[in-house]
Amino acid sequence: MSQPDLTRSLRAARPVAPDELRERVRLVAAQAAPPPRRLVTWRRALVVAVPVAAAAIAAGVLLTRPTRQAEQPLPNVPAVSHGSVAASGGVLANPALAPTIPQPSATRAQRYTASLDLRVPTVGAVSADSKRAVAIAASLGGYEQSVNVSTGKASGYADIRLRIPKTRVQEAVRRLAALGRIVSENVNVQDLQAGLNATARTIQALQRNLAALRAQTQTALVQRRILQLTARIQKLQRSEASTVREARYATVALTLATPPAQPAKQHRPGPLHGLGTAFRWIGIGLVYALAIGAPLAALAVLVWLAVCALRRRREDRLLSRP
């Protein structure tokens, strides 16, 4: 029998469903279709939720590891004023506010020391203000004891020590303070009058002794004593004169410096900042999910392929019987 004949014979003998079956199927079809099973069941939700929760926990554990702390700019610590008498401390934002320093005594000898730390805006201002400071000192009858100016491209620094007549130190400090923004100020007043008085008394006593010795018979011993007393009196007088000279002038230590380098300007969060942050975290989550999920997915695919192959083999075996 040829294949077309065989095909024709097979098609001609096509089975027809018996009436009982037809009736049964009609009854089945007449039934109301049952409601479809819910797509989201507890089992399916768990199948999705458990791996997602595991991935989220893993990501959380990995992401909450201690990280290197971001470098924070150090706060701008104001210079601390040192000294026995601090007129004021901290930054005086308004340069128009002249510092108030104690008035030097007109009757007593004092070692008067004032220091001013000023902030100037530019490097050029450092050298210009240094010259002005020296000029101010000269105009008030003072002089510069030491001047040290150092300037670079981005920053500048000047350390100037001025000697100002004590009676005009307040004016000097007021005018010097106007050169920049006051960062710190320090005034140290030390009384020297008591020491001068004591020295004067000692000198007077020694001079009395000296006069007494001169009135005595001038033996070699007496003459040696006279020489010693004279030398001591001269030394004390020099010291007294030095102290008086020192007390006549006040020392003003002036520091001029440019502002410290500004830390990197922090961007203020814009309106889309939250969205960007959310996308960043979503991206991080996706990377972790991919890192964790990709091997699991590959394993699942392999398992699925193996199951399919096994099922196919079983099916073939099942259908290989007559």
Added chain:
Amino acid sequence: MTTFAQAAERHLDDVYGYLVWFTGDRFVAEDLAGETFERALRLWHRFDEQRGSPRTWLCQVARTVALDHFRSERRRLRREELAAVPERYEQPLAEGLSPEIESALRVLTAGEREVIALRVVLELDAATAARVLGISPTNCTTRLNRALKKLEEAIDVAA
């Protein structure tokens, strides 16, 4: 859009014929056809007409039902073979077949009968039949050629 009742009425003979050839037993095929339509009614909401015709989909459901039947039947036979060799009652596969073809069809395996049923009796194209079988169209054609060749040889032997 096709309703379930329309699809059932239109394709009942196709499903029944496929199952007769597949199982080789008209009574079993009758039971399985009824079961197929009951299951198909439950799953009708999943049917998508754009992905395939109702006939293809019903044949896929019928195949699943038949495979379940084969599995349970195999387990039953194993249990019974422990006690005694079960008797086999063979009815004619279809009306109008010559005895040679009938006996030759008994030589074929269920898988071979299945592919003949789909491609020859139901006249499905290779792609549709392959979809029902869950294999590639090429594989389906190969299976069909082998099955027909085996059937011809069996007919020659029977003749």
